[in-house]
Amino acid sequence: MDDHDHPVRAAVTADAPRVAAVTDAAYRPYVARIGLAPVPMEADHAADIAAGRVFVTGRPVTGVLVIEPHEDHLLLASVAVHPDARGTGAGRALLEFTERRAAALGLHEVRLYTHALMTENQALYERIGYVRTGRATEGRYDRVHYRKAVAPPGS
Numbered sequence: 001m002d003d004h005d006h007p008v009r010a011a012v013t014a015d016a017p018r019v020a021a022v023t024d025a026a027y028r029p030y031v032a033r034i035g036l037a038p039v040p041m042e043a044d045h046a047a048d049i050a051a052g053r054v055f056v057t058g059r060p061v062t063g064v065l066v067i068e069p070h071e072d073h074l075l076l077a078s079v080a081v082h083p084d085a086r087g088t089g090a091g092r093a094l095l096e097f098t099e100r101r102a103a104a105l106g107l108h109e110v111r112l113y114t115h116a117l118m119t120e121n122q123a124l125y126e127r128i129g130y131v132r133t134g135r136a137t138e139g140r141y142d143r144v145h146y147r148k149a150v151a152p153p154g155s
Contacts, residue, residue, distance in 0.1 A: 006063070006093035011054035018061040019045045019054060026064075026080035034117045036140055040066065040078035053077070055097060063090035067098055073147070074102035076112040095128065102150045109147055116142040 011019055023045070027038040048054045048066055057063040062085035066078040076098050081091045102110050114121040116135060122144055126132070130146040137143070 006057045006088070006090050008055050008057050008063075008065070008093055008097040010052065011049045011056045011061075011064075013046065013049060015054075015056055015061055016046045016049055019049065019056065019064050022061055022064045022082045023078065023080045025082050029083075030115065030118055034115050038115060038118075039141070040080060043078070055094070055101075057090050057093055058082075058085065062088070063094050065094040065098060067101060069105055069107065072107065073109040073111045074098065074105065074107045074150075076110055099148070099150050103152055106152070108150055108152070110150055111145065111147045113143040113145045116144050122146075 023040050023043070027041045030038055031041075043066070045054065053066050053068055055065040055067070062082045064078065064080045065076075068075040068077050076095075079091060079094050079098075081088075081094075098110055102108070110130075111133075112125065112130070114125070122132075125146050128148075130148045133145045133147050135142070135144050
């Protein structure tokens with residue numbers, strides 16, 4: 001995959017409504033399954049954009065990535081692709097960007113969690129090299145945690 005197919009850029013304030021719409025469309029099918037709204041649906045997208053945590057692909061935006069750098073890892077807080085754009089490579093572009101971003105920040109690991117009932121996500125993460133590190137109930141959410149080692153740039 002080439003970055004030119006799905007260039008990823010930092011979200012700007014004007015993207016906030018579309019970020020919310022894509023996130024809602026991507027996560028809405030899980031509401032009935034897990035019995036509550038997934039956390040990304042309730043996020044303050046404008047605040048996340050202002051903090052530099054949101055990256056997008058597509059014009060109009062079809063894919064959304066929320067990442068949070070920590071001292072020893074990059075947290076992939078959310079990745080969402082509008083249902084109309086599934087299968088186009090937008091999600092893969094965002095996931096690959098996450099790994100490059102972690103490496104560029106000098107972080108050697110990407111971590112994420114997903115709801116235990118979001119089994120499709122778990123299969124995808126395992127297929128692309130994420131390793132399950134545990135499961136925990138956090139508030140109302142039953143989460144499965146994953147990690148993936150990231151090679152430094154140029155290696």
